Amino acid sequence: MTAGVVNGDFQHVKYMNDNLVKLTTIIFDFDGTLAALNVDFKAMRSGVLERIRSRGLPTEPFENLFALEMISKAREVLSVSDLSQAELFSNEAFDFIRGIEVTNAREGRVFEGVPAMLLALRKRQVATAVVTRNCRDAVKTTYPDIEGHVDVLMTRDDVNRVKPDPLHLLTVLEQLQADPRSTLMVGDHPMDISAGKAAGTLTAGVLTGSSSREAFLAAGSDLILERVTELTPTHTGDRPDNRETAC
Template sequence: MIKAVVLDFDGTLAVLNIDFSAMTKKILSFIEEHGISRESLRERYILETIDEASSILLRREGSLAEQFREKAHKMLREKELEAASQSRLFPGVESMLRKLRIAGVKVGIITRNCDGAVRRIFPHIGSLCDAFLPRDSVKRVKPDPHHLATLLDILRVSGNDAIMVGDHPMDILAGKRVGMRTVGVLTGRTTRDELLETGADYVLESASQVTSLIERLNR
């Protein structure tokens, strides 16, 4: 029985127009300005890269690390807010969220994006879901299991009774780590094959098809 659905935001509920490669370039040159070569970094994704550089700085000269982190996050937020002003919800998203509520299915939304950018696209997000956890609200973001585990706690459901929906392999990975069934959607930049390779249990054209999937699973 599916009692809760957790949805990713960008690329799942809203048009994904964040230019991650431009963002990464900008952050990497900022990191290099601090005497850390990009070749020495192991992390692949931008938030984790900032954390990695900041712990290198902390070991080197503690006082700079916090300042670096704050500035890097400020640069990130500026880009995210800029992208948000050009984004919008996909058609059918609001009615899908209402249908889930009527069906008695709890809804959670999690994202690695910042609170401000999401609310710029979806100002009344709070009234259409039971819990919303942007990166500002948690210590570690998905694919770290902490992000989803925190949300499931708030919703008071176990991973076995919930389904994770997202457009990125990270969403699938995060869901699997807490025992959820996972649904990949094709409205982002990842292909069906990539989502299936990561272990997605289902792949849908868009998140608005989630309501019929749940009806089917709960029948």
Template sequence: MKKIEGIIFDFDGTLAELTIDFNEMKKRLKAIGKAFLDPLPETDNLPALEWVDHIAACLATDDPDLGKEFHTRCRFLIISMEIEAAKHGKLFPFTYPILCGLQQSGIKTGIITRNTSVAVKTILPDVEKLCGCFLSRDDVDNVKPHPEHILKALGVINLCPENALMVGDHLIDIETGKRAGTLTAAVATGRMSFEDLKKVKPDFMAKDCQELMGILKESGRF
């Protein structure tokens, strides 16, 4: 059984309470979209960031400037909603103890998020002191579930994927780890149920990160 030498955490819903209303975000984005393209194509299955990119690409086919304008307006809306949500957010009680404890024990850590860095630092100003690498969507060309996001973080902390664990509260996080070749762990502190998380077959499951740390220690992974 391989020891885990490092852990990459998701942020919202994993280390901090999830306060962003993604349904409301998509509703507002669609309102902007209809001003540019009506009717909008059926792409409700796409997350907000990918939806914006898709519609912008559709618009840019005929008018590149229109595509850029749409993309800019949507990104401003997303960032403003993220920052506003962060003002009302807070860390889970176990976040500081876990990150500090892992540092002291020599386990490498990183945090990757599809959120903007300003929003994360509103909740956790010293994020870069508490982990070896922090990468928001602003720091990569391709956000998770693209493996670039986690692979770049692993490169910063000098860790091979097979010795790392990706921890998150969403299917996207588990997909990210699997695509990059890490072990994966799902925690039910976001909006996904245990049953939904089980469907993607993570290597570990726990109600929260605190319970997960206990499972990893008891199984001899540290």
């Protein structure tokens, strides 16, 4: 059963076989989905690699990983011989990337229409959450009112494993007592799509980040949106031309 478009009152996802599932919960990514942060991932990865090198580890096994996965893998390797040094490395590396995130967050901005959309969803009794690999300080620097606009804010500081591990989403679903079958995961990266699928939710890719329409199609996204505010109760009538169905 393949998901299609969001219909006029936005609360339903129309399946290609004409079944309707009412959305009770929407989970959003943050960076690139609800806000523009322009995090310097190149500097982040370079700095983490330098800290790995300073511990006497070869950097080659880490070079194709994201920064968070670099830290996790290096900590695991270091803990085999010295757990205390592994902890020191992990704390130092996380402090480093948190500094970059918060600095970049000061220049970030919430996308136009996002607060109004979130408040409209709440008015319609649709539960909302944000699931992000970013730290809480950075998210709240860019969007100070976020915890008043969503039901759950789940940053990497709040879980042991972050997306694409489905535990990140499953923790939110459990906290909200939400059914994944009537939940939509919305994000700007194929990672968000794979995390949603692994957690059993519907998925929507949004094109306000760095990922292409083709990347979302390849990931099997149920919906592809130009911007997250297309998920708004003010939409009526036919589907806009720029809102695609991933079949």
